[in-house]
Amino acid sequence: MSKRHSIGIDLGGTNIKFGVVSHDGEVLHKGMLSAQVNLGREAILSNLRLAVKRSLAFAGRKRIRVNCIGVGSPGSVNPRTGKIEGSCPNLPQMLGVNLKRRLSDHFDYPIHVDNDANLMALAEFKFGAAKGFKDVLCLTLGTGIGGGIILGGELFHGSSFAGAEFGHMTINHRGRKCNCGGIGCLEMYASAPAMVRDAKRLLRNDRKSLIHKLTRGDSSRLTTEVIFQAEKKGDATASRVVNRACEYLGAGIASAVNLVNPQVVVIGGGVSQGGLGFIRRIENEVKKRAFPSATKKLKVVKAKLGNDAGFIGAATLCSSAVR
Amino acid sequence: MSKRHSIGIDLGGTNIKFGVVSHDGEVLHKGMLSAQVNLGREAILSNLRLAVKRSLAFAGRKRIRVNCIGVGSPGSVNPRTGKIEGSCPNLPQMLGVNLKRRLSDHFDYPIHVDNDANLMALAEFKFGAAKGFKDVLCLTLGTGIGGGIILGGELFHGSSFAGAEFGHMTINHRGRKCNCGGIGCLEMYASAPAMVRDAKRLLRNDRKSLIHKLTRGDSSRLTTEVIFQAEKKGDATASRVVNRACEYLGAGIASAVNLVNPQVVVIGGGVSQGGLGFIRRIENEVKKRAFPSATKKLKVVKAKLGNDAGFIGAATLCSSAVR
Numbered sequence: 001m002s003k004r005h006s007i008g009i010d011l012g013g014t015n016i017k018f019g020v021v022s023h024d025g026e027v028l029h030k031g032m033l034s035a036q037v038n039l040g041r042e043a044i045l046s047n048l049r050l051a052v053k054r055s056l057a058f059a060g061r062k063r064i065r066v067n068c069i070g071v072g073s074p075g076s077v078n079p080r081t082g083k084i085e086g087s088c089p090n091l092p093q094m095l096g097v098n099l100k101r102r103l104s105d106h107f108d109y110p111i112h113v114d115n116d117a118n119l120m121a122l123a124e125f126k127f128g129a130a131k132g133f134k135d136v137l138c139l140t141l142g143t144g145i146g147g148g149i150i151l152g153g154e155l156f157h158g159s160s161f162a163g164a165e166f167g168h169m170t171i172n173h174r175g176r177k178c179n180c181g182g183i184g185c186l187e188m189y190a191s192a193p194a195m196v197r198d199a200k201r202l203l204r205n206d207r208k209s210l211i212h213k214l215t216r217g218d219s220s221r222l223t224t225e226v227i228f229q230a231e232k233k234g235d236a237t238a239s240r241v242v243n244r245a246c247e248y249l250g251a252g253i254a255s256a257v258n259l260v261n262p263q264v265v266v267i268g269g270g271v272s273q274g275g276l277g278f279i280r281r282i283e284n285e286v287k288k289r290a291f292p293s294a295t296k297k298l299k300v301v302k303a304k305l306g307n308d309a310g311f312i313g314a315a316t317l318c319s320s321a322v323r
Numbered sequence: 324m325s326k327r328h329s330i331g332i333d334l335g336g337t338n339i340k341f342g343v344v345s346h347d348g349e350v351l352h353k354g355m356l357s358a359q360v361n362l363g364r365e366a367i368l369s370n371l372r373l374a375v376k377r378s379l380a381f382a383g384r385k386r387i388r389v390n391c392i393g394v395g396s397p398g399s400v401n402p403r404t405g406k407i408e409g410s411c412p413n414l415p416q417m418l419g420v421n422l423k424r425r426l427s428d429h430f431d432y433p434i435h436v437d438n439d440a441n442l443m444a445l446a447e448f449k450f451g452a453a454k455g456f457k458d459v460l461c462l463t464l465g466t467g468i469g470g471g472i473i474l475g476g477e478l479f480h481g482s483s484f485a486g487a488e489f490g491h492m493t494i495n496h497r498g499r500k501c502n503c504g505g506i507g508c509l510e511m512y513a514s515a516p517a518m519v520r521d522a523k524r525l526l527r528n529d530r531k532s533l534i535h536k537l538t539r540g541d542s543s544r545l546t547t548e549v550i551f552q553a554e555k556k557g558d559a560t561a562s563r564v565v566n567r568a569c570e571y572l573g574a575g576i577a578s579a580v581n582l583v584n585p586q587v588v589v590i591g592g593g594v595s596q597g598g599l600g601f602i603r604r605i606e607n608e609v610k611k612r613a614f615p616s617a618t619k620k621l622k623v624v625k626a627k628l629g630n631d632a633g634f635i636g637a638a639t640l641c642s643s644a645v646r
Contacts, residue, residue, distance in 0.1 A: 076616045086616035135482040149582075151474070158584025159458040162616040165581040170612065173494040173574035182577060182612045251496035254505060255578055258488040259472075261481025289493065289505045293399045293409035293485040 005064050007055040007109075008315030009048060009071045010116060011035060013090035017307065018051040020059055020066070021315035025127030027308060029058040041093045045102055052107055068318035069109045071099055072116035072310050076161040079317075082113040085161060089179070090144075112317040114155070117164065119313030120303075121148025122155050124266045126316050128304035135262040138303070139166045139253070140269035145187045149260065167191065171251045186252035190245045192224045192271050199227055199241045210235040228274045242274065243281070250285020257290040257298060268303025328387050330378040330432075331638030332371060332394045333439060334358060336413035340630065341374040343382055343389070344638035348450030350631060352381040364416045368425055375430055391641035392432045394422055395439035395633050399484040402640075405436040408484060412502070413467075435640040437478070440487065442636030443626075444471025445478050447589045449639050451627035458585040461626070462489045462576070463592035468510045472583065490514065494574045509575035513568045515547045515594050522550055522564045533558040551597045565597065566604070573608020580613040580621065591626025 004023040009016060012035065019030035031054055036043045052069060059066045075088030075095065082100020099113045114122075121130075121138035130136040136150040145167030149156040156163060167187030168180050175184030188194055200219060203209055210230045215221040230238035253265055265286070267279055283300035290298075305312055327346040332339060335358065342353035354377055359366045375392060382389045398411030398418065405423020422436045437445075444453075444461035453459040459473040468490030472479040479486060490510030491503050498507030511517055523542060526532055533553045538544040553561035576588055588609070590602055606623035613621075628635055 086619075087614060151479075156474075158617070159586040160584060160616060160620060162614055163582060163584035165614055165617070168581040168614060169492075169578040170494055170574040171496045173571060180614055182581075182614075184574070248496060251493040251507070255492040256582055258491040258505075259486060259579055259582060261483060261486035263482045291410060291485055291488055291491060291503060291505075293483060294481070294488070296409075297483060 004067050004319075005059065006315040006318040007052060007059075007066055007069045008311035008313065008317075009051050009055075009069065010119070010310030010314055011044070011048060011071065011073045011091070011094075012116070012310070013037065013074065016047055016051045017311050018055050019308065019311045019315065020055050020064060021312055023319050025123075025312060025316070027312065028062070028064065029055065030308065030311065031055075037091060037093070041097065044091070044094060045097070048099075048103065049106055052103065056107075066109065069103065069107060069111045070119075070314035070317035071103065071111065071113045072119040072314040073099060073113065074116055077113055077115045077118075078161050079112065079114045079157065082111065087162065110318065112314075114314070114317055115148070115161070116310055117146035118148040118155055118157070119317065120268060120305075120309040121150055121164075121266070121313070122316050123305050123309040123313035124268065124303050125150045127312060128309065129266045129301045130264050133263040135260070136264050136266060137166070137253070137256055137260060137262045138266040138268065140303075141191065141249075141267065141271035142269040143192055145191050145269075149262075151260075166252065166256060169252045169255050171248055171255075186248060189248040190252070195224050195227060195241055195245050195271070196222050198244060199237065202237045202240060206237045209237040211238060224271050224274070228276065228278075232276055242276070242278065245271075246278070246281040246285050249282045250289055253282065253286045253300075254289035257286060257294050261294045263297065264299045264301060266301055266303050268306075268309065272302055327390050327642070328382065329390055329638040329641040330375060330382075330392045331634035331636065332374050332378075332392065333442070333633030333637055334367070334371060334394065334396045334414070334417075335439070335633070336360065336397065339370055339374045340634050341378050342631065342634045342638065343378050343387060344635055346390075346642050348635060348639070350635065351385070351387065352378065353631065353634065354378075360414060360416070364420065367414070367417060368420070371422075371426065372429055375426065379430075389432065392426065392430060392434045393442075393637035393640035394426065394434065394436045395442040395637040396422060396436060397439055400436055400438045400441075401484050402435065402437045402480065405434065410485065433641065435637075437637070437640055438471070438484065439633055440469035441471040441478055441480070442640065443591060443628075443632040444473055444487075444589070444636070445639050446628050446632040446636035447591065447626050448473045450635060451632065452589045452624045453587050456586045458583070459587050459589060460489070460576070460579055460583060460585045461589040461591065463626075464514065464572075464590065464594035465592040466515055468514050468592075472585075474583075489575065489579060492575045492578050494571055494578075509571060512571040513575070518547050518550060518564055518568050518594070519545050521567060522560065525560045525563060529560045532560040534561060547594050547597070551599065551601075555599055565599070565601065568594075569601070569604040569608050572605045573612055576605065576609045576623075577612035580609060580617050584617045586620065587622040587624060589624055589626050591629075591632065595625055
C-alpha cells in the first residue's frame with residue numbers, strides 16, 4: 001500500500017484510545033485499553049506503549065507502513081519538547097513527564113505530542129465538522145468543558161500552551177467558585193455535573209417531574225442523558241435545565257466569538273448529543289449576544305468524529321504544521 | 324536623510340491625529356485637527372486628506388522621504404481592501420467607505436488601513452510597553468473598552484475583522500443590557516461612563532463623600548479623574564468604585580487570558596492613568612482568577628505611547644506584515 005499512515009494515541013483520565021489512521025483521515029483499526037491510572041505513572045506509560053505495540057502489530061499484519069506516532073494527553077503540553085508542563089488535574093501523576101522522550105526510548109518512529117482537546121479540534125478541522133474552514137473554535141462538553149482553537153489553519157497553543165480553556169471563561173464575575181481557583185467559570189454552570197446539580201436543585205420543588213420516574217427515585221442515576229430524555233417527553237424541569245445550559249454556553253461562547261471572531265464553532269463531547277435542537281438553541285443564544293459583525297457568517301455545528309476525534313487528531317499531528 | 328519614514332493618521336470620533344514617524348518609531352512631527360464628523364462623510368474624507376497634506380508639507384520642508392501612508396479608523400476594517408466593513412457606532416457615516424481607495428485617488432503613495440484599536444496594539448507591540456513580546460493583549464479603557472491582539476508577532480484580525488472586542492466579553496450572563504445588543508458586557512461595568520454611573524449610585528447614600536466637594540455638587544463634573552483623585556485622598560466611596568472596576572476588569576481579562584494565553588496584557592486609554600496602583604490591582608485580580616499555567620509568566624503593564632499610539636501604529640502598518 002502506498003498510502004501514508006500514522007498511529008494515534010489518546011490518553012484519557014480512564015482509558016487509552018488508539019488507532020491506525022491514514023493521512024486522509026481513514027481509521028483502519030482502533031482499540032481501547034484501561035490506562036490503569038491508579039497504578040501510577042509507570043503503569044500509564046507501560047499501557048501507552050502497549051497501545052502503540054497493538055497498533056504496530058495490526059499494521060504489521062496488514063503490511064501497512066506506519067510513518068509516525070502521535071499522542072494526545074490532558075494538561076498543558078509543549079508540542080516542541082513533548083513534555084506535560086502544567087495544569088493536569090485529571091492525570092496529576094503525569095505532570096512533568098516528557099511523553100515524547102519516554103516513548104522515543106522504545107519506538108524508532110517520529111513522535112509528536114499535544115494536548116488532547118487541541119487534538120480533537122485538529123481532527124474536526126482536518127476531517128470533521130470544521131473541514132474547509134481556517135478559523136475554528138472547538139468546545140467539548142462533558143465532565144469538564146475543554147476545547148481547542150485553529151487560527152489561520154493552524155492549531156493555536158498560546159504562549160505557555162495554556163490557551164483555549166473555554167470552561168474557564170468567566171460568565172458570572174461574582175458567581176460559583178470553580179475548582180481551578182477562578183470565580184464564575186462556564187464549567188461550573190454548563191458541564192455535565194453542573195447540569196445534574198442544577199436539575200437536583202430544581203427537582204426538590206417538582207415532585208412530579210418525569211426525571212424522578214426515569215431515575216426510579218435514585219438521584220445517583222441522574223445524568224444529562226436522563227435530563228435530555230425527560231425533556232424530549234415534555235418535562236418542564238428538564239427543559240428548564242437545558243435552557244439554562246444553553247444560556248450559559250451562549251454567554252461564554254459569545255465572549256469567545258467577540259474576541260477570536262472564528263468562522264465556525266464546533267461543539268462536541270457527550271453533552272453535545274443532547275438532541276432536540278440543542279446545538280441550534282446554543283447558536284441562537286450566541287447570535288443574540290455576540291457582535292453582529294462577528295456572527296453574520298458564523299456557523300455553530302455539532303462535532304462529527306465522536307470519541308474517535310482524540311486519536312484521529314493525534315495521528316493527524318504527524319502531517320500538520322505545529323508552531 | 325536615509326532613514327525610512329511614514330505618515331500615520333488616526334481617525335477618531337472627534338479628532339484626526341496625525342504624524343510623521345520613522346520606521347524605528349521616532350515621531351518627527353505631529354498634529355491634530357477636527358474631523359468635523361457632523362458635516363458628514365465627505366467632510367471627514369476632506370479632513371483626512373488635509374492631515375496627509377500637512378504631514379507631507381512637513382516632510383517636504385525637512386527633506387524627509389515618506390514611503391507610505393497608514394490610516395486607523397473605528398469599525399471592522401478589512402486591511403486587505405482598506406474598506407470599513409462593519410460595526411462603526413462612533414462614526415456610522417463612514418460605514419462602507421473604502422478609505423484606501425478614497426485616499427489613493429489623491430496621493431501617490433502605498434496606503435494601508437486598519438482598525439484604530441488594532442493599531443494602538445501594534446504601536447505598543449513595536450515601540451511601547453509590549454516591545455520584545457510576541458503574544459500580546461492590548462486593552463484601551465475609555466468611553467468604550469476596545470483593544471487589539473498580537474499573536475506570534477502579527478496583528479490578529481479574526482475571520483471577519485471583528486476580533487479583540489474586549490469590551491464585549493460577558494462578565495455577567497444575566498447582567499446589564501449592552502448597547503451592542505449583548506448582555507453583561509464588560510464595557511457596561513468598567514468603561515469610564517460605567518464607573519461614573521456606579522459612583523453616582525453609591526453617592527446617593529454617601530452625602531459626606533469628598534466627590535461631592537470635588538464636583539462642587541454638580542454631578543455633570545463627575546469624571547473618572549475625580550473618582551481617582553478622591554480615592555487618593557482616602558475617600559471610601561471612590562475606593563469602592565475603583566475596586567469594583569478592578570474586579571470587573573480582572574474577570575474579563577482572566578477570561579481572555581484563559582482563552583488566548585498571552586505573554587503580556589497592556590492596558591491603555593484615559594482610565595489607565597488612574598494611579599494608586601490601578602494596573603497592579605487589575606493584575607492581582609487577573610492572577611487570582613485565571614489559570615495558574617496561563618498567569619505564571621504573565622505580565623500586566625500600562626501602555627506607554629498614550630494618545631500618539633494610534634497614529635504611530637498607523638505609520639507602523641507600512642513596515643508590518645499584516646495577514
